[in-house]
Amino acid sequence: MLIKIFRASLANASGKHNNVLFVNIPRVHSVRRRSSMNSRITFTEDFFFRQLFDHQSSTYTYMLADLGSKEAVLIDPVLEQAKRDSHLIQELGLHLKYALNTHMHADHITGTGYLKKLIPGCESIISRASGAQADKYLENGDVVKFGRHTIQAVATPGHTNGCMTFIVNEQGIAFTGDTLLIRGCGRTDFQEGNPRTLYDSVHQNIFTLPENFRLFPAHDYKGNMESTVFEEKNYNPRLTKDIDTFVNIMENLNLPYPKMIDKAVPANKQCGLYDIPPDA
């Protein structure tokens, strides 16, 4: 198509038309880039998506909904933000069907247990391998339905044994929890962390998704909000390395333990219902 435009311009050649050539040259480059980076899959009209943030723990919570049936889910809600989330659900006229966790968090108390109290009928979900209590347990490959939409749960252990990535194929999005962070990944020095397992999880289950799939992590500490499979496959400073270099990086992160770990893990084992602050 571009070649035809070129030829037409040249056939009419006069000094003025030369400019057309310069307009077209960069467009050739942008078309080439679009194949891997810019071909965003747009949400269907009946799909609602909202990214929410907890500043204290730098946690992202995601609200998804089917706008036909109004059924909604929350991924990785935070206890201190449960009232915010339930208020938004109410304002939007949605029905919260499930509150899911990508894994048993170590840095904050999950909001799932409290949301179940705020919104009767809501059920909590986590992987069976997490060892945490919930109403429903996920195994690798299970699906979670809300309205006509489907979340596919894929086991991506390594940060913890029970880590899962939640994929909504039709919308081209995946929620990676702490398995894959933007230009980073979950630490592997506590709970059941294992860098080799995490490396394999990412390479086998996330980097194999279409490159234009958008990735949404459970945390970001630098102000990033989302990434893509293409970006992380090419620019993740840890996971683009070979496995031995990756293991070496992970074994030398020397991060301080999360401030809340001693409180968060026992609480999250009980769906966030252990020792809840009185005015949570």
Ligand SMILES: N[C@@H](CCC(=O)N[C@@H](CSS)C(=O)NCC(=O)O)C(=O)O
């Ligand atoms: N400073 C924070 C905890 C930061 C932290 O350890 N984050 C975890 C995810 S929460 S389990 C992590 O995996 N970080 C990876 C990294 O490279 O930063 C606090 O005290 O809560």
Ligand SMILES: [Fe+2]
């Ligand atoms: Fe975590």
